[in-house]
Amino acid sequence: MKILVCIKQVPDTQKVQVDPETGVLIREGIETKMNPYDLIALETGMQILKKMGGTLDVLTMGPPAAEEVLMEAFALGANEAWLMSDRRFAGADVLATSYTLAQGIQAMGKEFDLILCGKQTIDGDTAQVGPAIAEVLEIPHVSWVKKIESVSKTSLIVQQEQMDVLARIEVSLPCLLTVEKGIVQPRLPSYIKKRMADRKMIHWMTLDQCPDRDPKRYGLNGSATQVERMFEPEASAEAVQWEKSSGENAALLADLLKKKKFIQGGNDHGRIED
């Protein structure tokens, strides 16, 4: 079985903040790491490989520094790694990103049976790129797969939660899955594999290697959405702040909860008065 796992390098910080006085963004930490959900996709792939045999490739799009996550993927057992890096890919939204990755997959010239993605990234949190790649490649997909029940050469049986229903779905190959967090436990990187990995093993791709070389389909040009502005969420208007002793704070809060009738559990919950 030929498996491809799409991974992404994400900032290892949740702390992009705006300075309240100057309105300027404050950045903290420039550490990056592999998107944690992609580690789970990678492990899912490794476990299928153990059963079925075959190869596992990893693909990412990003700046040259994204080599790091590919090196990490080698340490986790990936056979080959592909990096799509080109300034013309910058500023891509879901539409351009999925198109670029799908072009990369076609340029690799391998007929993958299974493409795996993490359920979402921790920096974008949209969970859209996986299904969007499946659409470009015209293959079926199931997102947020909770369990893979069985694997054959032609199909998979997977479980997906939809509201209060657990659906058991048979999906024919080739297909794309995005996997839920609990599906497998990611392994620790192997030091032997890490030592054996070499940057030179990474295949680099630019727009020039893509089957479609029309720059209008990539990066900012190929994106449908535009970010008009970024801003800090507005603060609540009618706030009160208590900075007293724990005893006094507790008494004040208890009074408020009683006044709002939360303590009797009635339905007559009013708003906070000014």
Place this chain on the structure above:
Amino acid sequence: MAGLKIDPAKCTRCLLCVQQCPFQALDLLEDQIVVNANCKMCQICMRNCPVQAISLETLQRKEIDKSQYQGVLVYIEHDGEKIHPVSLELIGKALELMKSTNQKVCALMIGDQIKELAQELLWTGVERVYLYDDPALGAFRADCYTEVFADCIEKMKPSVCLVGATTTGRSLAPRVAVRFRTGLTADCTQLKMRENTDLVQIRPAFGGNIMAQIINAHCRPQFATVRYKVMSAAARLQQPQGMIEIGQVTEAMRHSGMVVLERIHQPTENSIEEAEVLVVAGQGVRDQKTLEQIRKLADLLHGSVAFTRPMVEKGWGTVYQQIGLSGRTVKPKLIITCGVSGAIQFTAGMKNSELIVAINKDPQAPIFKLAHVAIVDDVAELLPRLIAELKEESGCLEN
């Protein structure tokens, strides 16, 4: 090529842009500011450059005729028996958006033997329900539902498509948007309509404590997903109005690479989305004893316990109890956050709560910007005292 252009003649090398860039996308190389591949085109550097040395170069785009696309199409999610409330909330929002432009709001419903359910929608104020009712469409499969959705868009030519950000909605919307080569914004927390029918979409951005305002000015339809409990549901009309239009189901729409073998109804756990009162444990809750206090408080208030992402990752709670962008969105009447700092990842999932009480030791915690009642205190100290006060009042004497 599109991108940021920095005019070396105007640039004074003040490096303000390098410092301000939230994505480390600007470097000083050989006395020139250069943009690297990290650039997300947020244009903060461009707006803040004191000498206007930075400009945005874009390819000339083909202008589309926006008047060809009118109204809002809302995708209706259901389980064959009832309509998911998020769909009614989206209709409510769509009616509000269309009020000023006087354009129509329509609904799309796909399934098997759902005509009666579709009738329900005529009480909401939609002008038309596009109904695709076929035995082959009983269970959701993203590929064939995409075919149906695409057919409906061709028919209606909506300016906007709204989809609930549920498991299935998030699976379907990206496929349809890509098929029409148009933009899709996930998890919008605010939507507004401009006169030229551009939809202004606001969502938390890049995992940071920052919001992004996004538009889709060159493509139609404009796709957005919105989570459950973010918008307010449409009010029920005095009498039904509008009509149901039966869509023709073709072989292409029945064709799928998937077979749904079984749909097992799971007992719904006490869903935090339905709770009227939530007590949330964040990383400031450091021991099981304090967590026990949180459970007690939730019981006293007839509410449920919820967690932040780091707490769930540490195994203190389940993903079903997790609030935030990677968890659930909630809108309870009362939410008490205990030791929660308030990263936007979290607040995006609860900021519409009616009464927000935040307890945190750190007076600078971002959660206090959102809270109606901000209590600077240690949860481990405050909670036992609060529980004692509340028990006394409710006459509850046992432990």
